[in-house]
Amino acid sequence: MLRSLLRRPADPESDPRPPAAPRTGRWARFGALPPVMKLLISTQLAFNVGFYMVLPYLATHLAEDLGLAAAAVGLVLGLRTFSQQGLFVVGGALTDRYGAKPVVLVGCALRVIGFILLGAAGTLPAVIGGALLTGFAAALFSPAVESSLAREAGVRERAGEGPARTEVFAMFAVAGQVGTVTGPLVGTALLLVDFRSACLVAAFGFVLVGIAHWRWLPLRTADQAGHPILAGWGDVLGNRRFMIFAAGYSGWLLTYNQLYLALPAELERIDRTAALGFLFMMMSVLVITLQLRVTGWSRRLGVGRAVVLGFCLMAASFVVVAVARLLPDLPGWWALAPAVTMVLLLTFGEMFAVPVAQDLVPRLAGERRLGAHFGVLASFGGLMVLIGSTGVGALLDPAFPPAVPFLVLAAVPLAGAVVLGLLARRGGLVPAPATA
Numbered sequence: 001m002l003r004s005l006l007r008r009p010a011d012p013e014s015d016p017r018p019p020a021a022p023r024t025g026r027w028a029r030f031g032a033l034p035p036v037m038k039l040l041i042s043t044q045l046a047f048n049v050g051f052y053m054v055l056p057y058l059a060t061h062l063a064e065d066l067g068l069a070a071a072a073v074g075l076v077l078g079l080r081t082f083s084q085q086g087l088f089v090v091g092g093a094l095t096d097r098y099g100a101k102p103v104v105l106v107g108c109a110l111r112v113i114g115f116i117l118l119g120a121a122g123t124l125p126a127v128i129g130g131a132l133l134t135g136f137a138a139a140l141f142s143p144a145v146e147s148s149l150a151r152e153a154g155v156r157e158r159a160g161e162g163p164a165r166t167e168v169f170a171m172f173a174v175a176g177q178v179g180t181v182t183g184p185l186v187g188t189a190l191l192l193v194d195f196r197s198a199c200l201v202a203a204f205g206f207v208l209v210g211i212a213h214w215r216w217l218p219l220r221t222a223d224q225a226g227h228p229i230l231a232g233w234g235d236v237l238g239n240r241r242f243m244i245f246a247a248g249y250s251g252w253l254l255t256y257n258q259l260y261l262a263l264p265a266e267l268e269r270i271d272r273t274a275a276l277g278f279l280f281m282m283m284s285v286l287v288i289t290l291q292l293r294v295t296g297w298s299r300r301l302g303v304g305r306a307v308v309l310g311f312c313l314m315a316a317s318f319v320v321v322a323v324a325r326l327l328p329d330l331p332g333w334w335a336l337a338p339a340v341t342m343v344l345l346l347t348f349g350e351m352f353a354v355p356v357a358q359d360l361v362p363r364l365a366g367e368r369r370l371g372a373h374f375g376v377l378a379s380f381g382g383l384m385v386l387i388g389s390t391g392v393g394a395l396l397d398p399a400f401p402p403a404v405p406f407l408v409l410a411a412v413p414l415a416g417a418v419v420l421g422l423l424a425r426r427g428g429l430v431p432a433p434a435t436a
Contacts, residue, residue, distance in 0.1 A: 048179025053187035083135030085382025092143035092375020107141030108210035119199030147370035169355040170295035248419030253381030254388040294351040304424025310353025311417035317345035322406035
C-alpha cells in the first residue's frame with residue numbers, strides 16, 4: 001500500500017512541485033532575501049534562544065529553589081504548554097483580524113512580563129501567572145510570524161523573485177535549531193549566577209526582538225480586517241481538504257515530543273541517561289547542516305511523496321526500538337544503537353516532511369486566513385500531544401510488554417502517512433486558487 005502512496009501521480013497537476021532552485025550557495029540565498037524575510041527567520045532563532053535559556057531549567061528551579069511538590073511542578077509545566085499550543089488558534093485568528101505586527105508586539109511584551117514574573121515569583125500562583133503569560137505569548141507571536149513568512153515567501157516565489165517557500169521554511173527550521181543549541185548554553189552560564197538572572201536576560205532579549213519588529217516589520221493591512229474573528233475559524237473548519245491534512249499531520253508533534261518522553265525512558269532502561277544531551281546535540285547538528293539539502297531532495301520527490309516518506313521514517317524510528325526491546329541488550333555502548341537510530345530516523349523524517357507541510361498550509365488555505373490556518377494546525381498538534389502523551393506515559397509502565405509503547409507510537413506516523421498519501425493521490429494537496 002505504501003508503495004502505491006509513494007508512486008508518482010499520473011496527472012502532473014496533482015503533483016504540485018515547484019521547479020528546482022538554482023544551485024547557488026544556500027546561505028547566499030538567505031543573504032539575498034528581502035529584509036522582512038530575514039527578520040522573520042532570525043526571529044525564530046531569537047525566540048528559541050530566549051525560550052531555551054529558561055524553560056529547560058524551570059522544573060529544577062521550582063522543585064529545588066522554591067520547594068514545590070512534584071504535582072505542582074507538573075501543573076505549572078502542563079499549564080504553560082496548554083496556554084501555548086492550545087491557544088494558537090486564538091493567536092492565528094487575531095493575526096488575520098488585526099495584522100501580524102501588533103500581535104507580534106503584544107506577544108513579545110507578554111513574554112517579557114512572563115519571564116520577569118517567573119524570575120521574581122516565590123509562590124505557586126505567581127509562578128502559574130508567569131508560566132501562562134510565557135505560553136500565551138508564544139500562542140500570539142508564533143502563528144503571526146509563520147503566517148507572515150508564508151505570505152512574504154509565497155509572493156516572492158510566485159513572482160519568481162526568490163527561493164521556493166519550502167526552502168524558506170527550511171531556513172526557518174535551521175534558525176530554530178541554532179537557537180535550540182545556543183539557548184541552553186547561555187542559560188547554563190547564567191545559572192552560575194541564579195535562575196532570576198537567566199529570566200532577566202531572556203526578557204531583555206525579547207525587548208530587543210520587539211523593538212526590531214516595531215522598527216522593521218511592515219504594518220500590512222490585515223488579511224481579514226473588519227471581519228469577525230469567528231468567521232476565520234469557520235472558514236478553516238469548513239476547508240475539508242485542510243482539515244483532513246491537519247488530522248493526518250497532527251501526529252508529527254506527538255512523534256517529535258517522544259524525544260522528551262519515550263527516548264529518556266529507553267535510555268533509562270539501558271542505563272545510559274547521560275547520553276541524552278549528546279543525542280539532542282546530534283539532532284540539532286543534523287538539522288543545521290543538512291536541512292536545506294534534504295528540503296531540496298523533498299522538492300524533487302514531490303509534495304505527496306516527501307511527506308509520506310518523512311512520516312514513514314518517523315514510524316520506522318520507533319519500530320527499531322520496539323524490535324531492540326524484544327532482543328537481548330547489546331553489550332557496552334552498543335546498547336545505545338537503537339536510541340541513536342531512533343533519533344536519526346526521526347530527525348530525517350522531520351526534515352523531509354515538515355518544511356513541505358508548512359508550505360502546504362497556505363496553499364491549502366488559498367493564501368488567505370493564514371493565521372487561522374497555522375493556528376488551527378498547531379492546536380491540532382497540541383491536542384494530539386495532550387491525549388497521546390498521557391497514553392504513551394501509561395504504556396511505558398513496566399506492567400506492559402517493553403515493545404508495546406514503541407509499536408503504538410509507530411502506528412501514529414504510519415496512520416498519518418496513509419491519510420496524507422491518500423489525500424495526495426486523490427489530488428487533495430493540489431493548491432487551492434488564491435483568493436483576495
